[in-house]
Amino acid sequence: MSKLPRSPIALEDRANEQGRLYSPSAARNRDAIAAVLARALPTGASVLEIGSGTGEHAVAACQVRPDLSWQPSDPDAASRDSQASWAGEAGGAILAPLEIDLLRSQTLAEIDGFDALVCMNVIHIAPWAVAEALAALAQGRLRPGGVVVLYGPYLQGDATAPSNLAFDASLKARNPEWGVRSLDAVVALLASHDLCLIEQVDMPANNLMLIFQRREPE
Ligand SMILES: C[S@@+](CC[C@H](N)C(=O)[O-])C[C@H]1O[C@@H](n2cnc3c(N)ncnc32)[C@H](O)[C@@H]1O
Numbered sequence: 626m627s628k629l630p631r632s633p634i635a636l637e638d639r640a641n642e643q644g645r646l647y648s649p650s651a652a653r654n655r656d657a658i659a660a661v662l663a664r665a666l667p668t669g670a671s672v673l674e675i676g677s678g679t680g681e682h683a684v685a686a687c688q689v690r691p692d693l694s695w696q697p698s699d700p701d702a703a704s705r706d707s708q709a710s711w712a713g714e715a716g717g718a719i720l721a722p723l724e725i726d727l728l729r730s731q732t733l734a735e736i737d738g739f740d741a742l743v744c745m746n747v748i749h750i751a752p753w754a755v756a757e758a759l760a761a762l763a764q765g766r767l768r769p770g771g772v773v774v775l776y777g778p779y780l781q782g783d784a785t786a787p788s789n790l791a792f793d794a795s796l797k798a799r800n801p802e803w804g805v806r807s808l809d810a811v812v813a814l815l816a817s818h819d820l821c822l823i824e825q826v827d828m829p830a831n832n833l834m835l836i837f838q839r840r841e842p843e
Contacts, residue, residue, distance in 0.1 A: 646679040646707035650746075651763075654829055658745065658776060659685040661826050661834045663776055668692060670740035673766075675725060675759060676747035686743075687718040695719045700726035715808035727751075738766050745776035748811070749793075752802040756814055763839075764818035772791070773820055773837040776828065779808040786831035808830030811835070 659682070666672060669692050676843055677683055677697035687695050697708040705722040707821035726732045728751075742763045748756040763773045778789040793805035812822050812835075819840040826834040 634692070643710060644703075644706040645710040646704065648679045648681060651679060651681040653746055654831035655682055656833070658682055658825050658834070659689050661828070661836075662686045662743065662774065663689045663823070665772060665834075665836050666687040666690060666693060666741050666743075667770060667772065670694070670771075671737075672696060672741045672743055673736065673739040674698060675688070675727060675742065675744040675762075676751075677708050677722065678704055678746070680704070680719075680722070682745060683708065683715045683719050684711050687715040691716060693718055696723060698723040698725035700724060700729075700732070717841055727755045728764070733762060736762070736766055739766050739769045740768050742767060742771070742772070742773045743776075749777055749805045750803055751794060753806075756806065760814050760818040760820065763815070763820055763837075767820075767839050769839065771839050771842060772802060772823075773815065775811070775835040775837075777832055777834050778805045779811065780805050781808050782800075808833070808835075 637822040663686065671694045673696045674683060675698055676836055677699050680697055682750065683695045685696050695715070697712070697719060697721065699705050699708065703721050708719070708722040723736075724732055725736070742759070744759055748759065767773065777790060780789065789805050792824040796805065810818065815822070815837050820837040821840050822835060823838045826836070
């Protein structure tokens with residue numbers, strides 16, 4: 626169980642305590658997510674997280690896996706301030722946040738190699754080009770034996786949850802380039818970048834955790 630304090634403050638309100646933001650959805654799902662990350666991430670891994678948002682998932686993961694070195698990031702300055710504020714709860718495991726926007730190549734240039742790339746609740750609320758850039762970044766910088774972990778809702782043909790279909794429609798109404806992504810399309814995209822799906826975990830509220838591993842040359 627995470628030691629993070631619970632807060633009723635909604636992220637949508639962008640309410641904060643000295644820069645620290647609280648996400649209602651993170652409060653609901655962070656323990657389940659941290660439990661999967663805890664067994665999926667390599668020992669002593671350097672983790673790059675894309676679109677870290679408030680930074681609460683990084684804290685929850687590092688509290689159960691203090692061996693990790695976690696690099697949060699976000700294009701949004703208020704989110705990076707929140708990540709920096711939350712980082713103090715993780716005993717030095719969380720580095721100073723980076724400004725990384727997958728659609729701006731100049732923010733990708735300085736990124737070092739990493740053992741794990743984690744991206745949660747991002748690729749549906751951004752253009753498909755973000756998923757493509759994520760796959761290319763993993764292919765270019767993931768170290769041997771490294772993993773990519775994606776979390777979020779997916780379209781799964783006839784098996785798609787009605788709540789995810791409704792979510793897809795609402796995202797597209799906000800921005801036609803957004804939308805819940807097809808599981809098959811995401812798996813195919815990562816496969817085309819030498820990343821094989823090794824595990825698919827059903828998560829609460831019809832979300833999935835997808836774990837990919839780099840395919841090593843024969
Ligand atoms: C729905 S929030 C998810 C935040 C956090 N990962 C979570 O699960 O609570 C989506 C995040 O993706 C980030 N984001 C949007 N477009 C992005 C891009 N082009 N590159 C990197 N991050 C992006 C946003 O700034 C935001 O923090």
